[in-house]
Amino acid sequence: MSSLLQQLLNGLSLGSAYALIAVGYSLVYSILLFSNFAHGGFLVIGGYICYYSLTKMGLGLLPAALLSLAGAGMSAVLTERIAYRPIRRRGALTLYLLIASMGMSIVIENFWVIAVGGRFRAIPPVIPTSPISVFGTTVSSFDLIVLAVALSLLLGLELFLRRTRWGLAIRASSYDVRTAALMGVDTDRLVAIVFFVAGALASVSGIFLAVRYTLYPQLGFITIKAFVAAVVGGLGSLPGAVLGSYLLGVLEMLVAGFISSQVRDIVVFLLLVVTLLVRPQGLLGRRLEEKV
């Protein structure tokens, strides 16, 4: 029973990391209608900035985290400016954006391979991982911290989207970018804000994942699971992305804990296929119909 509770919390903690990736990915998808495969790169950039701020610059956790948020956010904006905006301006097929994003993902990953090497690095123990006792069972304090931080950031994002003018503009653009632009929304600036937010949230997840596992250039590959979570929840829907992420995190940990950790990645893929067969719009997705 207590191991079940531990695995559940472990899954919620992993799901939190997925959720922070998946909301950024969904946000970009809802506006530009393409899967930004470079999203995993922002997570890795955030992770490395945090690592070097802690080890080389001797900063504390909070300044290091803020630095990595800003750094990852800026590189997301820069990626959009360099690789996507020229394609977007031409009004070309979203296929081109997809290919360019895959290219950027490879460039970012291999930049780190060449710059700092492919080896695994452990983040200094700045986030406590000691076990603590809750309701009679021992759980990892790290998992609780991750869950708390992720939930407050997701709440913050929700408030930003509901209560601010830019939030309103983003929600309007997710229905129809062109109409929103005609209503006076500066699309380029809006896209930059969306990418900054997406990159910053991904970097938080990057720090968590680097503590949970280790830091290495291919860590960004984990975003594919966040993409699957976003599809399960409903592509383009933010609450869906969060729900899908927690569902996937818990499922993965239960499979790893009670069946075998070898099959957990296969289960993720099966979940994707089953979702697409049974409920292609996802749990909370809008209806899939093309606008003419």
Place this chain on the structure above:
Amino acid sequence: MSWEYLQGVLVLFLVNSIAAMGVSLLTGFTGVFTLGHAAYMSIGAYALAIGMGRYELPWPIALLLAGVLASLVAYLVGVPTLRLVGDYFAIASIGLGETVRLLVENWQSLTRGARGYPGIEPFADLWVVGGIALAMGLAMFNLTRSRFGRAFKACRDDPLAASTMGVDTTSMRIVSLVVSAFYCGVAGALFASFMTYVQPAMFDLSKSTELTAVVVFGGLGSMSGTILAAAVITLVVEAFRGLAQYRMLIYGLVLVTTMVLRPEGIMGEKEIWHLLRGRRG
């Protein structure tokens, strides 16, 4: 440079061309982005290795089996993912690549796991591979210039308009995927025979990326561009073996810069003979 070495490079080029033609049909002509086609090569390679090794099939039948099995898996993946508009297939393709690799690594009794499957009969010399590549190349050129080829392009350029004109876009996308998987399956099988052994690590995400990079570089919608790009990549990989760590970086840069500066690739939608005759495609 010995004749054996040259022969080896030529076989690699032909194998890469067959696989790249498959991806070109799907991504270049039909507009479906994939990052998992190495999985179909892997399925083909193992189908041949196991078909010849365990069941002692003659190689032409094992080779056919390799292509058919890859097509079958593609059909099973395509039906749920391609009937939807959106990036579902792209996401699933990466998942498939990983799933196939995990299955091959863990299904020890059938595939002999991560260490690989040795002792495959090396029937794939230059003449066999050359003949198969020629036949499959001709079939592909004919396909792209047929009614199907035009339907594929319509799915890529404007699926909505295509369906209004009576093209069943879902079926067309699935047909395109099944054919492209057949090409990759056969290419994987030939590669396995040429190497005489097969390992799951041969068909990882970077192989899938290479295939897509070749197609994008050669020009979306140009078969001869794809083959030209396969030749360039094969030669570049051979010439710069020492710089392997930059290889992926270069693929990435090729993808981004091609899309930003010249999304139509080196050939655009033209085929080589259009340039020779000096008229537009």
